[in-house]
């Protein structure tokens with residue numbers, strides 16, 4: 470079966486990889502000249518990498534870890550000490566740690582919370598533990614039901630005071646969704662907490678040893694092409710062309726650099742584009758279907774990724790840090806955390822600015838000036854002093870619409886990978902899967918889409934009635950377990 474996939478983010482690439490494993494022929498068509506979508510990275514004029522986002526991998530990412538193991542690249546993950554580190558807003562430069570001991574879950578996380586007295590009082594810990602009980606006892610069903618409440622509303626209903634939200638959940642909310650706890654669905658944070666409480670190494674963090682484009686996406690592409698599939702850059706989908714019965718006839722691709730438009734045909738078609746693009750490209754005759762109307766309930770959230778290169782070393786902490794500042798979310802000194810970005814003498818801070826809705830239209834200079842002000846609190850020993858660290862250069866990467874905005878009620882709008890159009894499927898971290906808008910969610914969605922394609926009765930009937938030479942090219946493997 471030949472499958473045309475629009476979008477070479479992690480979802481599109483994962484879908485293609487698992488289609489190869491099942492003996493099919495994916496053709497991946499990416500609009501930009503770079504792989505990876507939201508994990509895309511570029512080299513600047515000095516050969517230094519800069520990225521769409523600072524990306525942390527978690528132990529609770531089974532599908533990502535399995536994919537990397539299948540590609541033989543699992544050693545590219547640099548696992549860090551099992552600890553979560555937070556800045557303290559009232560104590561500039563002072564850090565608070567949740568060190569997770571190497572004992573079975575959930576005791577490891579519970580011990581780490583009990584041992585931390587900087588961020589939660591004993592009364593808050595007890596109330597929080599009681600509040601979490603239904604999530605632990607009733608599991609994901611309860612967690613899904615809580616999608617109607619924001620994190621702040623959920624905490625109030627559990628009798629947990631607001632300080633827990635401003636102290637702890639602001640960090641988790643901004644890191645996971647790029648919005649604040651008064652806006653984020655409680656389902657998001659409860660899902661993450663549940664994973665961390667159930668898996669011994671669930672909250673353990675790893676960084677990739679280089680740029681995601683070269684070190685993660687390229688090996689997937691090599692696997693796809695070695696298996697007879699194709700991956701093309703600079704191939705934007707312009708229109709989804711339909712047969713009279715509403716099924717897809719072809720993908721009309723926009724010709725770039727003076728080239729003519731061309732139609733790509735296949736047995737099945739996948740959109741692995743972001744939900745915002747999919748909404749624009751939905752054919753008008755599909756817009757009457759409830760399934761596609763639901764997409765209007767989803768929208769990408771703005772976020773900004775910053776890279777600041779300094780003339781000296783600011784820290785030797787080899788870990789992701791949660792800033793707990795109003796402006797910034799997580800950050801890391803990539804000259805320490807990432808092998809390919811290593812520099813023994815000078816720091817490169819990568820920082821996520823979120824929520825970014827009030828900043829996305831501001832100039833790079835304004836954004837950097839505000840960030841430098843914040844660094845006085847994060848690194849008081851290096852900024853606001855007589856001899857401050859000097860900023861050598863910076864890069865600002867703005868993404869006006871990134872992962873879906875995870876406000877209350879969004880779960881009901883997240884579509885399945887299977888659509889009412891029998892030869893058209895969706896993939897992407899916004900589609901329904903249990904890992905939210907993350908790299909793990911993207912990889913899982915791609916796998917689910919491949920599985921749905923393989924199991925499609927309509928397509929199976931079609932392939933029996935045609936002589937699909939491509940399907941004889943590879944030895945089909947059983948679909949990887951999800």
Ligand SMILES: Cc1cc2nc3c(=O)[nH]c(=O)nc-3n(C[C@H](O)[C@H](O)[C@H](O)COP(=O)(O)OP(=O)(O)OC[C@H]3O[C@@H](n4cnc5c(N)ncnc54)[C@H](O)[C@@H]3O)c2cc1C
Nearest residue numbers: 476478479480500506507522525706897898906907908911
């Ligand atoms: C700043 C930032 C930090 C993040 N941090 C983390 C983290 O620490 N951990 C984590 O797990 N996740 C993180 N994420 C989320 C993660 O990057 C995403 O969930 C994931 O990469 C989404 O993959 P996707 O394939 O679903 O979508 P996308 O990456 O959006 O892929 C969609 C692809 O479709 C292409 N496309 C669009 N239009 C067309 C068209 N017309 N024709 C053809 N192709 C088209 C796009 O160019 C893109 O390549 C972060 C994201 C950002 C932005």
